[in-house]
Amino acid sequence: MTAERASKVCVDAAPEKPLQTAHLWGQKDLCWMIVILLIGALVRVYGLNYSLWLDEIASSQFAAQPLSTLWSDWSIRETNPPFYYSSLALWTGLFGTSDLALRALSVCIGLASLPLLYLLGRELFGARIGLVAAALVCVSAQHVFYSQQVRGYILTYTAATGVMLTTAILVRLVREGYKTASFTIWALYVAGNLIAVYTHTIMVLLPALTALWLLWACLRGGMSNRPFLVHFALAHGVILFGWLWWGRITWLQMQLPKPNFSWITKPSLPYALRMLLETYVPWAMGSVKYVAALGAGVAMVAAVIRRPASSAPMVLFALGVPVILYVMSQQVPVFLPRTIFWASAAFSLLVAAGLCTAPRFRALFIATAFAIQIADLVTWWPTRQIEPWREIVAEIQTTSPSSLVIADGRGIALALQRYCAAPACHLDIASVQTHDDERWAGDFALRRILTPDAAASELRARGSVILVNWASTDPAAEVAGAGAARRKLLVGGLPESLSVTIWAAQP
Numbered sequence: 001m002t003a004e005r006a007s008k009v010c011v012d013a014a015p016e017k018p019l020q021t022a023h024l025w026g027q028k029d030l031c032w033m034i035v036i037l038l039i040g041a042l043v044r045v046y047g048l049n050y051s052l053w054l055d056e057i058a059s060s061q062f063a064a065q066p067l068s069t070l071w072s073d074w075s076i077r078e079t080n081p082p083f084y085y086s087s088l089a090l091w092t093g094l095f096g097t098s099d100l101a102l103r104a105l106s107v108c109i110g111l112a113s114l115p116l117l118y119l120l121g122r123e124l125f126g127a128r129i130g131l132v133a134a135a136l137v138c139v140s141a142q143h144v145f146y147s148q149q150v151r152g153y154i155l156t157y158t159a160a161t162g163v164m165l166t167t168a169i170l171v172r173l174v175r176e177g178y179k180t181a182s183f184t185i186w187a188l189y190v191a192g193n194l195i196a197v198y199t200h201t202i203m204v205l206l207p208a209l210t211a212l213w214l215l216w217a218c219l220r221g222g223m224s225n226r227p228f229l230v231h232f233a234l235a236h237g238v239i240l241f242g243w244l245w246w247g248r249i250t251w252l253q254m255q256l257p258k259p260n261f262s263w264i265t266k267p268s269l270p271y272a273l274r275m276l277l278e279t280y281v282p283w284a285m286g287s288v289k290y291v292a293a294l295g296a297g298v299a300m301v302a303a304v305i306r307r308p309a310s311s312a313p314m315v316l317f318a319l320g321v322p323v324i325l326y327v328m329s330q331q332v333p334v335f336l337p338r339t340i341f342w343a344s345a346a347f348s349l350l351v352a353a354g355l356c357t358a359p360r361f362r363a364l365f366i367a368t369a370f371a372i373q374i375a376d377l378v379t380w381w382p383t384r385q386i387e388p389w390r391e392i393v394a395e396i397q398t399t400s401p402s403s404l405v406i407a408d409g410r411g412i413a414l415a416l417q418r419y420c421a422a423p424a425c426h427l428d429i430a431s432v433q434t435h436d437d438e439r440w441a442g443d444f445a446l447r448r449i450l451t452p453d454a455a456a457s458e459l460r461a462r463g464s465v466i467l468v469n470w471a472s473t474d475p476a477a478e479v480a481g482a483g484a485a486r487r488k489l490l491v492g493g494l495p496e497s498l499s500v501t502i503w504a505a506q507p
Helices: 003-013 027-045 054-063 073-077 083-095 099-124 127-138 141-147 153-175 183-197 201-220 226-254 269-280 288-306 308-318 320-329 337-355 362-383 389-399 410-418 452-462 475-479
Strands: 404-408 428-432 464-470 484-488 498-505
Touching: 027 099, 027 127, 027 141, 054 083, 054 099, 054 410, 073 226, 083 099, 083 153, 099 127, 099 141, 099 153, 099 308, 099 337, 127 337, 127 362, 141 153, 141 337, 141 362, 153 183, 153 201, 153 308, 153 337, 183 201, 183 226, 201 226, 201 308, 201 320, 201 337, 269 288, 269 320, 269 337, 288 308, 288 337, 288 362, 308 320, 308 337, 320 337, 337 362, 389 410, 389 498, 404 410, 404 452, 410 428, 410 464, 428 452, 452 464, 452 475, 452 498, 464 475, 475 498
Parallel strands: 404 428, 404 464
Antiparallel strands: 464 498, 484 498
16 A cells, blocks of 8 residues: 555544534535435425324324423323423424424434534544445435434434534543533533433433443543543533433333333344344345345444444444343333434444445445435335325215214324314214323313213214224224124225224114
């Protein structure tokens, strides 16, 4: 290798110092980042106006509550903390409550994570790797999926990426002797952690892991930096004190006879591995997904071998989070794609760093990875499962406008009510509450609530009703004793998880 080439490789591998330079962005990096953001915006806005699914409707209902209610013991009914719902409430006050307006907040939060990911990569590995990671995530099907959801999962990803960035900067300051303490960096570190732990309960792992990262950096420096240790203790004391209220709410939730998270099943190891791969790597392209997973794994290993010091903290998040959640789930099941999604930012950086380890083939590796991400996104898009409440309401309104529509549970009733607004729609919608796993919807306004016996009486009196239920539930429970026969109501694009049927009373 020539001296000139060796110099270029070393410069590329050297982490930069974005918050200590005169200009945070180089002109070339800024141009590339603008291109990445434009592509990311186009991908996330495309096809955005589809029906909210049930959890998103729950988000809109929580956002409609007064802030004083959200930040009280009333929130025991909801597994997730109230920060995202409070943000959504402020957002809807400005932009309205249409499906597009609700989803636009998540789109903006998702786009904000891309420059943060670039800066984190730049801090740890160098500017090129930060740009590669941001470009790959820009067209990631999983990132697009969460960036379009009216849920807080994309906020946990963005907050975690920001916290990892501030942690990496603090580690660098420790490595340089911590001669000057930056109040701004510590303030951002504390704010990011508090946003995270008040967006999702599981995010309490974030300050715990970043604390380990900071302490390890200090340990490597001899644990002699007293100003750093004082600031470290103060910052984490503020985070702990701030979290205590939601810690109490979480404790109260766990004392309920049927906790809010009781529907989550204990994962087997193969199932957990599958969920991890679905979250971390392109997973929609048939057998190609195994090739993509193998390539991503090789890239991660290459990054660890080539840049062990920079890669170690990212391995802590990328692999440590799913391992911790899997172990926890043997007692309290919490392992889901959306609970590990935020850690995929670290995995993306490791993959990007691995792709750039071989200068001679770097362009080929990056282009291949980018092509796989785009192909996965294109393959996933038409097959993604949605809950077409708008289409269900439209078909019932067209085919049976005078029928009684019985919703199996409060959640489905709220979904139908959202898309049946007067004067265009005047369906008679009633809810039958036959199970107790919709505690979150207990206080929300419903047009009619029927007992199963009352639903059976309505069927006998009317001769027929339309029942909308989850395919996993027993529809006979809604019209018990009425001797009903059923036939399916055809609704285009109806997923297997939903059932819409016409029940006719038998003589």
